[in-house]
Every structure is written in C-alpha cells, then in structure tokens.
C-alpha cells in the first residue's frame with residue numbers, strides 16, 4: 001500500500017477569515033499558479049457566503065481548483081433556519097465539504113452520530129466529504145489516542161459502503177496541533193494514519209482502504225510539509241492558517257506533489 005497510488009489532496013480551510021475582495025484575490029492567485037502543484041488535487045473552502053465569488057474567480061483564472069464547504073446540514077431542504085443543505089453547496093459549485101472539524105465538534109456540539117448523518121447526506125447529494133477526526137492533548141497524554149480516533153472513525157463513517165468510503169477523504173487533525181504552531185511529528189502522524197487505514201479496512205476491505213485519501217491537518221506550514229508528505233499513509237493536508245496566503249498554500253501543495261515523485 002503506497003501513497004503513490006493515491007492522488008494527494010491539499011485543502012485550505014479559510015474558516016471565518018477574509019472578506020469578499022481578499023477571498024477572491026486569494027482564489028485567483030491560487031488558481032492562476034495552479035501548475036506549481038501539478039498532480040495534487042487542490043481545494044479551497046471559503047466561508048459559505050463567499051463560495052460563489054470564489055468559484056467565479058477560480059473559473060476566471062482557469063485553474064483546476066475545487067471548492068468545498070466548511071460544514072453542511074444533514075437535511076436536504078426545509079425549515080432549518082441558518083443551515084446550508086448539501087445540494088445547495090453542490091448547486092453553487094462545491095465538490096467537497098469539510099465535516100466534523102474539531103471546531104464544529106467542540107464549539108457546536110457535533111458528535112460522531114451527527115457527522116455520520118452529514119456524511120451520508122453529503123454523499124447522497126453528490127459531494128465528497130472530508131471527515132475530520134483527532135484527539136485532544138489531554139486524550140493523547142492519557143494514552144487514549146488510538147481509542148479516541150477509533151471511535152471517531154468508526155462512528156463518523158458507520159454504514160458507508162465501499163463506494164462511499166472511496167469518495168470520502170479522512171482528515172486526521174490532532175486538536176492540540178490546530179492553530180497552535182505545534183505540528184505532530186511525522187512519526188506521530190504516520191502512526192495514526194496507519195491506524196485509520198486499518199480501521200477503513202475493517203469497515204470495508206484492504207482494497208478500499210488503500211484507495212482512501214487521508215490528510216493530516218494541524219499547523220502544516222511550508223517548512224514542515226515535505227516531512228509529512230514523505231510518510232506513506234499521509235496523502236495530503238488540511239490547512240488552516242497557512243491557506244490564507246497563496247505562497248504558503250502552494251508551497252505546501254508543492255511539497256505533496258514532490259512527495260509523489
């Protein structure tokens with residue numbers, strides 16, 4: 001099972017940052033320089049209200065860069081004030097949607113069960129979910145990383161068949177590494193990525209698990225991306241802070257392009 005069989009995927013999670021003009025400028029810059037990261041799938045995940053102009057800027061720049069939502073409802077439509085349905089994301093040009101980010105889990109009470117319902121709704125609409133899992137510092141220090149990640153993966157992906165799993169991206173994001181500047185060592189990350197791939201094999205088969213892309217997320221920067229990209233089970237990155245600068249985001253993507261060479 002080698003990483004070379006999987007196309008790396010680097011996604012930028014802009015969170016609740018940038019305004020209209022800055023988002024459009026960033027998207028145009030990334031799309032315009034897309035060739036710097038040939039062979040890597042690139043995804044930009046702007047705030048929902050900027051998806052349309054960001055998708056427009058990417059199209060105008062002619063870049064093959066996908067757009068993703070940062071969250072979605074588990075409902076298809078209806079009286080759910082403030083929510084965004086998966087078919088709506090698809091309708092405005094999204095291909096991916098991030099689900100179960102640790103900020104959604106800790107600040108908005110999302111659980112493995114709700115993430116699972118959202119993943120099923122996203123897949124039913126034709127979106128490719130990026131499902132996030134990861135342990136807190138307290139859990140790691142208590143030696144519970146394997147147990148926590150196992151529960152999150154099995155719970156968040158429960159009931160997905162092989163075809164659905166192959167469309168899904170898993171993002172391993174240790175909570176203690178998100179936005180803290182503390183990146184997991186390549187050994188720490190690879191160990192959990194291998195665990196996740198084993199869990200995916202248990203949910204479907206080793207053949208299916210070998211096809212699923214598993215991103216690492218948590219303070220990925222241009223200067224640590226190459227080491228992570230060299231790990232056999234790390235197939236890309238989910239990038240927060242560093243995705244807000246085209247130079248940094250593209251440098252990270254480039255590291256994953258080289259990692260496959």
Ligand code: PEP
Pocket residue numbers: 013173177178179180181217218219220238239240241242
């Ligand atoms: C994230 O929020 O998914 C993330 C990985 O953030 P950062 O890169 O800033 O740690």
